[in-house]
Amino acid sequence: MSAKRSAPELPEPLAPIVDAHTHLDACGATDAASTVAIVDRAASVGVGRVVTVADDLDAARWAVRAAHWDDRVFAAVALHPTRANALDDEAKAELERLADDPRVVAVGETGLDYYWPGKLDGCADVETQIEGFRWHIDLAKRVRKPLMIHNREADHDLLTVLLDEGPPERVIFHCFSSDTNMALSCVAEGYILSFSGTVSFKNAHELREAAKVVPDDQILVETDAPYLTPHPFRGAPNEPYCLPYTVRALAEVREEDPLELAEITTANARRVYRI
Template identity: 40%
Template sequence: MARSRSRDRSWPPVPEPLPFPVVDNHTHLDSVVGFPDGIDDLEPLNLADHLARAREVGVTRAVHVGCELPALAWVDQVVREHAELLGAVAIHPNEATLHAGISEETPDGLTAQFRPHHDVDLDEAIAAVAAVARGNDRVRVIGETGLDHFRAGTAGRAVQREAFRAHIALAKELDLVLQIHDRDAHEDVIDILRRDGAPDRTVFHCFSGDEAMARVCAEQGWYLSFAGPVTFSANDELRRALRAVPIGQVLVETDAPYLTPHPYRGRPNAPYLVPVTVRGMAQTLDVSLESLCRSLAATSEAVYGAW
């Protein structure tokens, strides 16, 4: 049976190109390419299509993230084949709980489902992350890793903390960037980073904290990456956080296919939509679009190195 067409689920229109090329600091291209089937008005686009669309609008490079065990091999392969991509690998905190045999009902009433790859012990799964990171110099990031209090109870949070600490140690050992997933866990994430010692280049992916937290992160020298939610009308506090951070510590991302910026919220996201978020950020910061683009590009290279 065809889905109702009352809600537009097609790819948003291609935005006007940026005046200077920028980097999508965090995207899940395997999920973008395989965005859920069965949506009647969703044009099928392959990886080459998405990379071409991104280039056309000035998103010339991206960090592709694989944060569950089956995704690691694809990261390893795709960053070897596409010069515009660098890789990030980790076991996502919600995946960590499943590898530890814990599946808990979340506040939204959903229960995470075990899949065959969760039969692998958590230590073994993290060892697989380490193997990919050691074996490919185009994998420059350990992430996304961190804490997700929304989707974990007491037992799950204990597992997530240990997994997070293991990823921090790995990033420091290999001198790689750390990309953090932080959902409803701001104080605990900062506490662990301070106790264990954050890697030299630490990025809060899809920053979701307030102005006070942004100032704490900036003082520590950490980088804050902003995604589509910074454009949502209700997120005044997030925009205050953006204004509180030195522009040289600001990055931009899609987290595609999720977190599509306004006015396309609810439709699938992809790297070619970075310009929508960048324009919103420039307006919030009251800076020229070109100056922000140049800063985002320079900061991306300072964090990840040359592509």
């Protein structure tokens, strides 16, 4: 179905904005030229910087290369929790090397995903995910970079592991999708919550309520492209240039001015990622 829908039209520009989490390789970028083309398209509507995120080792290598191709691109490296069973000694050594690269601004995406075990062939089981999550927490602390979290149906255990291990200075819940209680728990711990196009979905009532309780200094915006294209383009391919649609939807939920929210989230991204 998504392949049949055409890409969304360019939104009205809204600047400045930082896309705090995207996957440029999954958006079709393969080399420097195609990467620059996607980022140029984003910049034309005010999305001046992007963080491209890895979910496996090949993607981690690619993300670091992309961040060196264009100074508007930054990288995050980790193994996705569903791939934690690939976190052997060789993978750990390479992730440690990649995480030290100056163009890498976060360790992620890591965390826990309780939706896919038992549904997806080869998916890491819960125990393996928790072990991998603990290792990534330690890596983030050693390289002194933010921890970027993927959380799917694992609220309680995620917070428990973070408390048990002791979180790094900066923790980002990418594509926050939980309820108000979880949002308040994260806010109390000083964690940063990043909102994607899901906040524009009309059936995401609990998420929209949660978005209202996040303080201005603990909020980011992202596309998670090519996934989660904002309303009314749900099901169409997503790209960083679509971020203004999400910012305007989030601003409406929070009863804020879109330009002010763009400026707030950009200042937060610069502070959290140190870019």
